[in-house]
Amino acid sequence: MTAHERISAAIHAANDDGRTALVPFITAGYPEPGGFVSTLNTIATAGDVVEIGIPFSDPMADGMTIQRSSFEALKKGVSLAWIFDELEKAGGFGVPLVMMSYLNPLLAFGYDKLAERALETGVCGFIVPDLPFEESDEIRSALEAQGLGLIQLVTPATPDARLKMLCDASRGFVYAVTITGITGGDVGLPKDLASYLDKVSSMSTTPVCAGFGIREAADVAAVGKHASGAIVGSALVEVLERGEDPTAFLSSLR
């Protein structure tokens, strides 16, 4: 099984269990770099796939929570090289990991080295929010040569023909953005969410996970009827920020 197939398999396994797959997101090294690995261990027991956010100086698709966590982690010296080293020392978490990173830190790291370090540390796929498919040839071929997945995002603004193209290109899962907006929204999920997610799911042969604005059990349930998984980011980062127990929060979503 290739790395990106492990992601899809983990999501299918949750669905076969009668559950919506849960994909918790944390910003690496936030609130404290020292707690990174232990936090990952904790959320890996509740999540089916775990998403690690790579801090970036210009998080243009993110709301205040992820911006704050990103700037703070950078201030404390968190870097992609450090994250890979920490993952390697920890020696595995029992779930597939995916990284969410803006393009420039990956470009600076070097795509071939990126693929190599990902394979060595259990990272199976990448989500790159400022990289549209048209600009992705180079990184996609470097990742796919190693069986790693480049996960495509689709949004409610994506026209149907493009939606089909992105679903076909996506590896691991398809990231269906629930809203027309940035992460961390608290205005609730849109009314036409069901038909949008049904459309994406019908077009995709890889599982579909929905993200942005998912904050509580009702959101996970709403998404779960029309998609294979739910991604929880800002709400979890806020729990960690307040020093609360992530296990309790993640179990409350079930």
Add this chain to the structure above:
Amino acid sequence: MTSLLQAGEADALLQASINGDLPDERGRFGPFGGRYVPETLVPAFERLEAGVKEHLHDAGFQADYQRELREWVGRPTALTYAPRLSERWGAEVWLKREDLAHTGAHKINNAIGQALLAKRLGVKRVIAETGAGQHGVASAAACARVGLPCAVYMGAVDIERQAPNVDRMQRLGAEVIPVESGDKTLRAAIDEALRKWVTDPAGIYYLLGSAVGAHPYPYLVRELQSVIGQESRAQMIEQAGALPDAAFACVGGGSNSIGLFYPLLGDDIELIGVEAGGTGDGLGQNAATLATGTPGVLQGSYTIILQDDDGQVQETHSISAGLDYSGVGPEHALLQATGRVTYLTAGDDEALEALEELCEAEGILTALETAHAYVAARKWAKKNPGKRLLIGNSGRGDKDMPTLTKYPVRIANSEGGSNDGA
């Protein structure tokens, strides 16, 4: 920096640039440019690109645009001979007076063009970012002129140092939204405007103020600013009787400089862009992107940026808010790589001195941004006596009074006049 291009590629790309073949259909100026934007904005960029193709060179649009430039902006702007600077520098110095354009800088050329485009695209409202406030003021005025509501994102640091422009924007009917995230300057303002655009990609028009960002902005802004170079070229021939030996412009994102340089690329003119050298050479002490940066992706474009080894974009410093930016337009990255344009730096103190010299010698209070171009021009003139120089006087300095009043007037009148209280 020619190492960024394959052997032999530089000449071919420069020729393509002169021929008007760049950017290519993917929005690339050689290796630079492109479109690195969130998926939510991809359809919006495709609509914008289609709209630019349909309208920008359409006769009806051009008639409206040219009329607005003439009757509302006040174009053509003057080309002014500078006799006293010429004498001091041992050169023949000509100034292209974008400071005389409506609202006080070249920014209006782009703002009114894009506002007319926004109107044709049928959007509900316009958003813009601003650094020095000049683009914000220009956008506010242009939106009022075409009848569209306008919101301007501005970093909290810039709001403080460009206070007069904040008031002007508000009086022109724009909402000014302070940006408290990131570095609280131009870069953060662009990030925040992009975040806003993502919430309503079909209803909002993003009126970007410089030749930066994702395709088609660097192309669109260049096309709208090229009037500077086109007029300069004709005016030099008419008034000076010849083209200049060298032309100078300041470079932040690079809109006034690309506007001046682009129509002159095919001529035998030395072209020199001047970036903000700030207080020194260290990372974070300047905004000398082309002089000290490396290739990377920032805010939609693959270009030269100021970043650390981990690809984190670095904060910048310049006394001038309009040059205080960690990236630069992708076409400048190509012009540097091909060797066609030379990019130099000028420091904060040098810029202040140049501003004072121009005030005293020619009675022109130029913008702090623009003053950087004079620093390099003066040095060049001293090394190349008797040559003809053209300086892009991109904006006026009234907006800089809160900054300038922090510094005492330092240049005594060197020709023996009175010097009350200085």
